[in-house]
Amino acid sequence: MDWLSAVSLDGLAAVDFRWLGLVLELILMPLIAFVVGLGLVLMLRKIAARLQRRVGPPLLQPLWDIIKLHAKETQTSHGLIHEIGIVMAIGGYVAAVTLLPVPGMNGLAAQGGLIALLYMTMIPSLGLALGVGQCANPNGSIGISRALTAMLAYDVPMVIVIFGVAFHFGSLNLVYLIAAQQAGGIATWGIVQMPLLALAGLFALQGMLGKQPFEIYVAPAEIATGPMVEMGGKFLGGLFVMQCFQLYTAGVLYVALFLGGGENWLTFLFKVFVVTAIPMTIAMVFPRYRTEDMVRLFWKWPTMIGLLGIAFVMN
Amino acid sequence: MTHIDQVPTPGAPRPVEIGVKPGTKRTNPFARVFDELVRFAQSRSLFMLHYCTGCGAVELPPAMTSRFDMERLGIQPMVSPRQADILLITGYVSVKTLKRVILTYEQMNSPKYVIGICSCTVNGGMYWQSYATAKKLNDYMPVDIYIAGCMPRPEAVIEGLRGLIENIRTGRADAWKDYYRRYDHYLGNQQRLFGADWQTPTDVIAEARHYDLFGPATLGAHTALLEQHQRPLEALEMRIEIPELMRRRSRSDQGGTAQ
Amino acid sequence: MATSPTTVVDQLLAGLHLPDGFDAVAGVIREFLDQVTNSAIWTRYGQQSLEWLIGMNPVDRLFMLSALTLLLMLLLGRLRSAGVLAVLLYGAQFAALLSTDTLFGAPLAAAVRITVADQSLHWSYDALSWFFAMITIGTGFVTAWYAAGSWMRRYREAGRSARAFHVALALNCFGMLLLVGSADLLSLFLGWELVSWASFLLMALVGGPAAQAALKYLAYAISGAMLILGAIALIYGISGSFEYDAVVAAIRSMTDAQVWTLLLLLGGGFAVKLGLLPFHLWQAAAYAEAPGAGSVFLGAISARMGLFGIIVFIVGMIGVSRLMTLEIPYTFMSSRELIAWIAALTIIVPTYTALQQHDARYLLAWHGIGQGGYMLLGLMVGDAVGSAGGLLHCFNYAITxxxxxxxVFAVVHRTGTADLNQLGGLVTRMPLTFLVLLFGIISLAGLPPMAGFVSKWMVYRSLITEGMPLLFVAAVVGTLGTILSVYKLIHNIFLGQLRVEHQEVAEAPLSMLIPMLGLSALIFLAGFIPGPALSWVAQVQGQLGLPVVPWVLGGIVDPRGGLDMIWLVGILMAGFGVGALVFYGFGGRSRRVHQLDNYAGGHFLTADVHYQYSDNFYAGLMHLIGPWYRGSFRWLERSLAATLDLVSFGAEGLYRLAQPTLLMLAAAVAMLAWVL
Known part of the structure; x- marks a missing residue:
């Protein structure tokens, strides 16, 4: 069968299979993000339960919740934009996670970079905001107005952090950032080289995840969970999916900026889970801040710490 | 408020054949596995809206917090009716409250379950003689499980919830379908209490039609009475109505709700 | 026949440098034109005039067509079909601009020259002129189309003059074409004055508050023009010529103090038009109160003429490197940082003023001022990506x-109000207008996948790589404020509860929808494939002597972090596809419910009680930053105006008191003595 092997080998050599690898990455990355995100959600609920001396939910609870919500037999829609909003909320994150390099997969990190990623993650928020707006419920609109204000608050330290890291390594390319951090072991990690920025980043992370004390936009007893007030069934299910992605994105971004990304999956996941556990642990011992107090806090301490960090980075 | 005589008496509730028998299974094996999975997920994830009407509400915090921890069973509290699976009525229901309870119940997404906690929801309890209290909750909406007691201990609450979980997993908890299939009956009881002009913002009949949950007793004398004065409740459909392209159409057939 | 419409179109298409795929489109156009040329009327009149047109200098042809538009609008503006005629004429102007081929080709001087007192005024088109003229005529074209149908009918019914509007618009276009084509200081000043007065005309058309705002603008514009005149006098004093070559040489030989003076005079003059802090107060009211279509034109391009002046003189002639050497005494800042900070403040202050507006028109007009800051900021960073971002933002901002x-004016056309507290829920009634506004706000806020993202990304990136953290934070804070404010815009108009009085509102008329939808498609395309627009910008950079941006079809290649929008938009669309699959594929059936079937804590909602959150939309934020809105600039303006009033009052009293003629004479003598 000489001819057969010759033909097939020639054929293989002629076709460039690199694009296939990329397509595979683009499919795998959101899937992994979702699964890891489910784990993160479970971890958050477990931490909350343990801090309250409860047992907490079983292993697959986040999955059951999502299945149940999607399988609701009657679902309440407030119109096309309500639906499109959820589609955008999920879709935006599915796209955004392909810009985040994970061990062995770079996805589209070279085409986007840090700023593109930051703004890409605003697309789901925009979709959610549109969807909530169409619900014609003022509780939802108040929630969105608070959530956007919160974004204004935590994004100021966040962009300071991103500036500092990008300037320090001289690149906006996440692949390059990770490679530069891994070059010299822990000594070249962002958190060692820029501890002040890492601290400011952790602060911003707390706001980004919308965890206590910064969850005024949900405020269940006051505005009935704000943006989620009219979300039931698959609408709420979509938001649960989005939450998985959101936790993953925030955790991986922090790991990529300060903890040298992942050398392999084991250390990578370990870092991601540890990073995401910090805000949750802090959250459970705090009540919530009012919107203006939150803005004041974010524009004062993390911003000052971040600017100080930049001053060190630039000199 | 209309006089009570204007409302036709419902008489004895007619026995009505409910389409799906409890526990029936689809024949396609894949569909059966899928149904099992969905039912299992439904039974293990219950979001609860507690309508804290009476004293029974005080028993729920211990059931939720560290002593008994409902989250072990996948049960957690939720805030708005859209998000919830279980409507928890925790005590006596006054007539005024009942209106809100019905509104809330109708806004929930099916499958939805009602749990009546405390004796007051079963038969009025110590408010039996009150002119302002609804006695039997299941006259106005289908109730899946009653947890009797004055008040039931958290253990009893958990036990009741476990029973509901078991019912959901085996596919027996479909009382919510009864509301669509015998809407006329429930509406009649509601009208007798609230008057003939009683209307909720949810269009139950249209919903039954949309989801194929229509039964022989969905419509009747009471729904006819409702239709006489009902404010239209069609959704505001998105319409692209460019005048230049629409000139031939007359204004009258464009629908839309006038309120 | 050497020249026929077919060959003209062929040349035009060749000048466009389109990819090969457009051959089919060209074929269709050619076929249609062949039919036209075979008709009898054509062979009699058309051919001759076409040949005459073809024979002209392309720049002259452009001016001629623009002047013809003005003339025809003066003569025929009263006619019902004047709107359509205007659209065709602006289209012809656009074609004429393309045929100059000055973007990729060599600069081309107009044959027209005017000689006044031994000084000749002349005009010449180069890549920069082409770029700004393209935006101007494009805006004129869509504006004219928008105004051509139902909008103009309503405008007439209100008892207003259609001719005045058409003439004002044509005059604006003509003035701007002259301004961007100016090749010496005199023609520049002529064009500048023409543009100033033309925009005044467009602003003042409808009277009332519009006229008041226009008068305020006039006060600013005249002082701005005085500053520019002063700058021209200064340059002429040193160079002895109005020609740009001589001007460049003169600036090179100037001392630092002279450059500073020039910078303040020119910068001040152009800043008035651009609406830079602290000269921004006139703009919002003047643009917002103008009649709808006029407001579109003014908002999209008019203020950019100030930026054009800054690009020509400060970026082109003085140069960013010279700016960096001009230190401000006793500070660490150079003049470049000063301008960059003015730009940054221009981003922040007007954007957060926009956040407080209740009127959709004012909200957008304030954002227009703020977005000007991004353009100037990008140009002041001065590297390849930053300056390209600044220039590209002119185009992206204009379409957005x-x-x-x-x-917004389509909503006003249908509902009669732009008050954000009087609207709501219109998405079910005007879905296409909603779509246009949605594309627009995504682009204005600078989010992917729309055009605005690309240019803002470039500005951010340059600020990072050049190491300007505070300016970067300022730019991002401006963007975040924009996101907040545009969500309020779309929410209060289109989302939330539909009001009872708007139940029967119809979609915007077709004549207004077509340009709107066309622009939204352009906004998306310019974000999806920024390559063509970047290629124009690269040409402009090359001509200005700036470093040229390394562009490709999808964006920018750079190992330190590039941007490929084709990939990003592609993955975003794929993501939306996955989202739709999860949502529609795996989710149960849904049913749309009435807006009153809504959670209100058990309360029964009725149509007579409005259930909507619109007023004081960012209440929490305003608790904190509300007291920061002190209106310092407004206070400054008012005190200046009051001082002027007092002085003029005193002078008037003096004249009345004493011998008026004597005083006049004394004043004239004093003036002469000071000047000489």
Whole structure:
């Protein structure tokens, strides 16, 4: 069968299979993000339960919740934009996670970079905001107005952090950032080289995840969970999916900026889970801040710490 | 408020054949596995809206917090009716409250379950003689499980919830379908209490039609009475109505709700 | 026949440098034109005039067509079909601009020259002129189309003059074409004055508050023109010529103090038009109160003429490197940082003023001022990506702002109000207008996948790589404020509860929808494939002597972090596909419910009680930053005006008191003595 092997080998050599690898990455990355995100959600609920001396939910609870919500037999829609909003909320994150390099997969990190990623993650928020707006419920609109204000608050330290890291390594390319951090072991990690920025980043992370004390936009007893007030069934299910992605994105971004990304999956996941556990642990011992107090806090301490960090980075 | 005589008496509730028998299974094996999975997920994830009407509400915090921890069973509290699976009525229901309870119940997404906690929801309890209290909750909406007691201990609450979980997993908890299939009956009881002009913002009949949950007793004398004065409740459909392209159409057939 | 419409179109298409795929489109156009040329009327009149047109200098042809538009609008503006005629004429102007081929080709001087007192005024088109003229005529074209149908009918019915509007618009276009084509200081000043007065005309058309705002603008514009005149006098004093070559040489030989003076005079003059802090107060009211279509034109391009002046003189002639050497005494800042900070403040202050507006028109007009800051900021960074971002933002902003204002005025056309507290829920009644506004706000806020993202990304990136953290934070804070404010815009108009009085509102008329939808498609395309626009910008950079941006079809290649929008938009669309699959594929059936079937804590909602959150939309934020809105600039303006009033009052009293003629004479003598 000489001819057969010759033909097939020639054929293989002629076709460039690199694009296939990329397509595979683009499919795998959101899937992994979702699964890891489910784990993160479970971890958050477990931490909350343990801090309250409860047992907490079983292993697959986040999955059951999502299945149940999607399988609701009657679902309440407030119109096309309500639906499109959820589609955008999920879709935006599915796209955004392909810009985040994970061990062995770079996805589209070279085409986007840090700023593109930051703004890409605003697309789901925009979709959610549109969807909530169409619900014609003022509780939802108040929630969105608070959530956007919160974004204004935590994004100021966040962009300071991103500036500092990008300037320090001289690149906006996440692949390059990770490679530069891994070059010299822990000594070249962002958190060692820029501890002040890492601290400011952790602060911003707390706001980004919308965890206590910064969850005024949900405020269940006051505005009935704000943006989620009219979300039931698959609408709420979509938001649960989005939450998985959101936790993953925030955790991986922090790991990529300060903890040298992942050398392999084991250390990578370990870092991601540890990073995401910090805000949750802090959250459970705090009540919530009012919107203006939150803005004041974010524009004062993390911003000052971040600017100080930049001053060190630039000199 | 209309006089009570204007409302036709419902008489004895007619026995009505409910389409799906409890526990029936689809024949396609894949569909059966899928149904099992969905039912299992439904039974293990219950979001609860507690309508804290009476004293029974005080028993729920211990059931939720560290002593008994409902989250072990996948049960957690939720805030708005859209998000919830279980409507928890925790005590006596006054007539005024009942209106809100019905509104809330109708806004929930099916499958939805009602749990009546405390004796007051079963038969009025110590408010039996009150002119302002609804006695039997299941006259106005289908109730899946009653947890009797004055008040039931958290253990009893958990036990009741476990029973509901078991019912959901085996596919027996479909009382919510009864509301669509015998809407006329429930509406009649509601009208007798609230008057003939009683209307909720949810269009139950249209919903039954949309989801194929229509039964022989969905419509009747009471729904006819409702239709006489009902404010239209069609959704505001998105319409692209460019005048230049629409000139031939007359204004009258464009629908839309006038309120 | 050497020249026929077919060959003209062929040349035009060749000048466009289109990819091969457009051959089919060209074929269709050619076929249609062949039919036209075979008709009898054509062979009699058309051919001759076409040959005459073809024979002309392309720049002259452009001016001629623009002047012809003005003339025809003066003569025929009263006619019902004048709107359509105007659209065709602007289209012809656009074609004429393309045929100059000055973007990729060599600069081309107009044959027309005017000689006044031994000084000749002349005009010449180069890549920069082409770029700004393209935006101007494009905006004029869509504006004219927007105004051509139902909008103009309503405008007439209100008892207003259609001719005045058409003439004002044509005059604006003509003035701007002259200004961007100016090749010496005199023609520049002529064009500048023409543009100033033309925009005044467009602003003042409808009277009332519009006229008041226009008068305020006039006060600013005249002082701005005085500053520019002063700068021209200063340059002439040193160079002895108005020609640009001589001007460049003169600036090179100037001392630092002279450059500073020049910078303040020119910068001040152009800043008035651009609406830079602290000269921004006139703009919002003047643009917002103008009649709908006029507001679209003014908002999209008019203020950019100030930026054009800054690009020609400060970026082109003085140069960013010279700016960096001009230190401000006793500070660490150079003049470049000073301008960059003015730009940054221009981003922040007007954007957060926009956040407080209740009127959709004012909200957008304030954002227009703020977005000007991004352009100047990018140019002041001065590296390849930053300056390209600044220039590209002119184009992206123009299409965005035009689409946004058109959508808002379409809502005004249908509902009669732009008050954000009087609207709501219109998405079910005007879905296409909603779509246009949605595309517009995504672009204005600078989010992917729309055009605005690309240019803002470039500005951010340059600020990072050049190491300007505070300016970067300022730019991002401006963007975040924009996101907040545009969500309020779309929420209060289109989302939330539909009001009872708007139940029967119809979609915007077709004549207004077509340009709106066209612009939204352009906004998306310019974000999806920024390559063509970047290629124009690269040409402009090359001509200005700036470093040229390394562009490709999808964006920018750079190992330190590039941007490929084709990939990003592609993955975003794929993501939306996955989202739709999860949502529609795996989710149960849904049913749309009435807006009153809504959670209100058990309360029964009725149509007579409004259930909507619109007023004081960012209440929490305003608790904190509300007291920061002190209106310092407004206070400054008012005190200046009051001082002027007092002085003029005193002078008037003096004249009345004493011998008026004597005083006049004394004043004239004093003036002469000071000047000489």
């Amino acid at each position: 702002q035009a689409a946004l204002l058109m959508a």
